[in-house]
Amino acid sequence: TRTPVTVTVTGAAGQIGYALLFRIASGHLLGEGVPVRLRLLEIPQAVKAAEGTAMELDDCAFPLLSGIDIFDDAGKAFEGANVALLVGARPRTKGMERGDLLEANGGIFKPQGEAINAGAADDIKVLVVGNPANTNALIAQQHAPDVPAERFTAMTRLDHNRALAQLSKKAGVSVSDIRRMTIWGNHSATQYPDIFHAEIAGKNAAETVNDQNWLENDFIPTVAKRGAAIIEARGASSAASAASAAIDHVHTWVNGTADGDWTSMAVVSDGSYGVAEGLISSFPVTAKDGKWEIVQGLEIDDFSRARIDASVAELSEERDAVRKLGLI
Numbered sequence: 001t002r003t004p005v006t007v008t009v010t011g012a013a014g015q016i017g018y019a020l021l022f023r024i025a026s027g028h029l030l031g032e033g034v035p036v037r038l039r040l041l042e043i044p045q046a047v048k049a050a051e052g053t054a055m056e057l058d059d060c061a062f063p064l065l066s067g068i069d070i071f072d073d074a075g076k077a078f079e080g081a082n083v084a085l086l087v088g089a090r091p092r093t094k095g096m097e098r099g100d101l102l103e104a105n106g107g108i109f110k111p112q113g114e115a116i117n118a119g120a121a122d123d124i125k126v127l128v129v130g131n132p133a134n135t136n137a138l139i140a141q142q143h144a145p146d147v148p149a150e151r152f153t154a155m156t157r158l159d160h161n162r163a164l165a166q167l168s169k170k171a172g173v174s175v176s177d178i179r180r181m182t183i184w185g186n187h188s189a190t191q192y193p194d195i196f197h198a199e200i201a202g203k204n205a206a207e208t209v210n211d212q213n214w215l216e217n218d219f220i221p222t223v224a225k226r227g228a229a230i231i232e233a234r235g236a237s238s239a240a241s242a243a244s245a246a247i248d249h250v251h252t253w254v255n256g257t258a259d260g261d262w263t264s265m266a267v268v269s270d271g272s273y274g275v276a277e278g279l280i281s282s283f284p285v286t287a288k289d290g291k292w293e294i295v296q297g298l299e300i301d302d303f304s305r306a307r308i309d310a311s312v313a314e315l316s317e318e319r320d321a322v323r324k325l326g327l328i
């Protein structure tokens, strides 16, 4: 029998946590046949609710789930973690300025970065879901100097999946006919979903669709503002789709991208495509043997350039703001 993989999940009692934990425990995060041990982190007030979820996880009798421990202390929760899903974050509440939001989240992601640095396993892989995800990932990464920077990633896979869904509807094809979708930049309304490099059944997607009006006035805003549309319709933010995207992100990172395809992940920039080194920005990436690489050599036209630059400028501003606050 294989040694279980230790997966730490923060915000375990939240709505994404509720959708996520059952899929991790049933084997969808890492793959068939890989046993997992869960370590859940919550704030003290929510530990009881996390215990309730743990009772339900027990009641599923998942063969791959080899144990669950619950903590309200980051130092303990990340001990021995091979995979960490940082879902818990401080949401923006009424009257909160961006600076307040960044500061409140700095108070969460700085100690979590330190705890990962101190206690996680050598092969730790981190996915930040909690918003503002890219900058929260940057804060955690900056406080984990002994962990290679490429192990800290943020989630744009939900945006990627939303883009696949919109394009498949427009083109009347299955999502599995689409390859090489890309989300560039920040997980925010400035993100840029790029279909100029995407393919539908092997042919260029933008040329196949051939509808610039749809691209500019429908596709891009629909993908970028989908989160708000879900809140409007459901009365609550995306949860099961976000959990599903988190599963996809880690599964792809660990098990690799298909030949000829890539995915979108927010990763530490090496300066590729003019994105300032060190920012955690979304790129087209391939993965193999547990390591990701930014796809190189794509031609970026003026239309795409302007949109990538705008989203990256927002990331630079967020980085400057957290620097000013002394969070990195």
Ligand code: NAX
Pocket (backbone or CB within 6 Å): 010, 011, 012, 013, 014, 015, 016, 017, 041, 042, 043, 046, 087, 088, 089, 090, 091, 108, 128, 129, 130, 131, 132, 133, 155, 156, 157, 158, 159, 187, 227, 237, 238, 239, 242
């Ligand atoms: P909920 O408010 O339902 O749950 C968040 C949970 O985190 C709560 O149980 C809370 O007690 C816990 N928490 C807060 N501070 C914590 C800390 N310091 N340590 C451990 N746990 C802590 O939010 P939910 O709907 O689950 O969303 C979680 C986060 O995902 C939010 O920041 C949300 O904005 C973000 N999202 C990110 C997405 C992405 O694509 N990157 C999409 C979905 C989602 O909006």
